[in-house]
Amino acid sequence: MAPEENTITATRTSLRIVEALKRLDGAGTTAVANHLDIAKSTVHNHLRTLEDEGYITKEGSAYRVGLRFLELGEYKRHRMDIYETARPEVASLAEETGEMANVAVEEHGEGVYLARAEGTEAVTVDTYGGKRVNLHCTALGKAILAELPEERVDAIVDEHGLPARTENTITDRAALKSELADIRERGHACDHEERLPGLRCVAAPVTSVDGDPVAALSVSGPTSRIKGDRFHEEIPELLQSAVNVVEINLTYS
Incomplete structure (x- = not known):
């Protein structure tokens, strides 16, 4: 879907990262950054925020989609x-x-x-x-x-x-x-x-x-x-x- 006026870029990036974690069946920061062609530092910040809010989990070096999405x-x-x-x-x-x-x-x-x-x-x-x-x-x-x-x-x-x-x-x-x-x-x-x-x-x-x-x-x-x-x-x-x-x-x- 094409971006619309007044959409929030940061929110879109977070959602793209969640989708990437699903598609990759869990991944580390570098793999997600390479998959989406986004700066590693940006991906890291989004992943940490999503983890802090309980929407993803971290297992070793890999992040995975969390069960909070199941609740929703x-x-x-x-x-x-x-x-x-x-x-x-x-x-x-x-x-x-x-x-x-x-x-x-x-x-x-x-x-x-x-x-x-x-x-x-x-x-x-x-x-x-x-x-x-x-x-x-x-x-x-x-x-x-x-x-x-x-x-x-x-x-x-x-x-x-x-x-x-x-x-x-x-x-x-x-x-x-x-x-x-x-x-x-x-x-x-x-x-x-x-x-x-x-x-x-x-x-x-x-x-x-x-x-x-x-x-x-x-x-x-x-x-x-x-x-x-x-x-x-x-x-x-x-x-x-x-x-x-x-x-x-x-x-x-």
Whole structure:
């Protein structure tokens, strides 16, 4: 995101340093300075301040993101109606399919996983509560994009691009818009190994009474199991049923 007038440079630097610690899975002052191309003395001062305030920890010579961020994230998550409302349906989807079920929302043009549940046959993937992903390469993200106004979709693509995550990722704007039109027509989105090789996903959007996208629910699993009628009919029907329950509860609870 481009810097805006009146933003605070020091705050931006601290946040970039926190992101670098996450990306580097912990690092010392020199490694962070080299990664961000910032003066070592500046990085040192920011790291010490973040440590003093309890937002990062130091283990030996390496600084790491602290658990205070977990406290903030959990506070935010539990304040969201969609999280509390969708969690039981996500658990039911995982139980019924035996696969991984998820709920995600859009924030700042990215998809954010709120919760997941693992069925008895679920494969291990890299998702977790709070993980951020591009919208264009996931079924969850495409389900949400399909319900957004075209100008909002264009703004998201302008800001985040359409990076290729696998050889199947949609990287052309016109192709993405065609895909979103198909999603709107059939009511669910599919991920054909577009973010992770060997993984397929089906997702359906959760919308408000005004038709605005609130979130999306999904079921994902290996291509060896998510195929044929299960991929095109069985899982989409289960998702639509779950979405219906979530939307009713959001509206009337």
